[in-house]
Amino acid sequence: MAVYDTLGTTYARTRRPDTRIAARIHTALGDATDVINVGAGTGSYEPARTVLAVEPSRIMLAQRPRGAAPAVCAVAERLPLRDGAADAVMALLTVHHWSDLAAGIAELRRVARRRVLVLTWDQQVFRERFWLVRDYLPQAAAHDDTRAVATERLAALLGGARVEAVPVPHDCTDGFGAAxxxxxxxxxxxxxxxxxxMLAQTGENALAPGLASLADDLTTGRWHARYADLLARDTVDVGYRLLVADF
Known part of the structure; x- marks a missing residue:
């Protein structure tokens, strides 16, 4: 069973694509005439030139909007596509769910004629800079330690890649971890x-003490005093990274 067959039921409501992040992704795709989205979920960030979405969860596929690109239920490690099937292949916030990272990246490279994009995060930076996991929910960070993929390893598997920081806007509409x-x-x-x-899979029981502490700090004003410097910022870099590999 795909992980989002159990976690993805509210995804279309809470994970709406952010236009600023979309612009970064679409710029990185360059002049690719056709795009395949692997680990596509509900279709966030798919440009109009997307010709196919690949997603293992039928729950996620069912939430794709009307008019979205055609989709197939399959896994990254075994893409049902010919070699060089599209100019570009993208995999956005998905590689940490794959059962065999090396096989999945090899498949992306096989299917892409010119370019592969991978959006992920640097776990060390995330742990150090994001107040939620650093100060309240270290259990969630510990969970991510077991699945996060080092950007250096990803770049190596891609045969070399440009790595770009992706700052998170303060009003980000895509409700991922640090949104x-x-x-x-x-x-x-x-x-x-x-x-x-990272929160859903850590589990409510493990999160309960940290969430109670956060709720108390918000009620008393301690959170706002402690993180006052964040309130004047429009974006933060907490480790999200876009890797772009050309062939």
Whole structure:
């Protein structure tokens, strides 16, 4: 069973693509005439030139909007596509879910004629810079330690790649892990947490003490005093990285 067959039921509501991140991704795709989206989920960030989406979860596929690119239920490690099937292949916030990273990256390279894009995060930077996992929910960080992929390893598997930092806007509409860095109350919402795999997979029992501490700090004003410097910032870099490999 795909991980998002159990975690993805609210994904279309909480994980809406952010236009600024979309612009970064679409710029990185360059002049590719056709694009395949692997680990596509509900279709976030797919440009109009997307010709196929590949997603293992039928729950996620069912939430794709009307008019989205055609989709197939399959895994990254065994793409049902011919060699060089598209100019570009992208895999966005998905490689940490794959059962065989090397096989999946090899498949991306096989299917792409010219370019592969991978959006991921640097776990060490994320641990050090993101207040939620550093100060309240270290259990979630520990969970991510077991699945996060080092950008250096990804770049090596891609045969070399350009690595770009992707800052997170303060009003980011895509509710991934650090999207609410300036809106801390959001992390107290179970529906928001259900759309963030590091929190949903860590489990409510493990998160409960840290969430209670966060709730108390928000009520007393301690959170706002402690992180006052964040309130004046429009973006933060907490480790999200876009890797671009050309062939």
């Amino acid at each position: 609410y860095w300036r809106r801390p109350h959001a992390y107290l919402d179970p529906e928001v947490r259900a759309g963030i795999s």
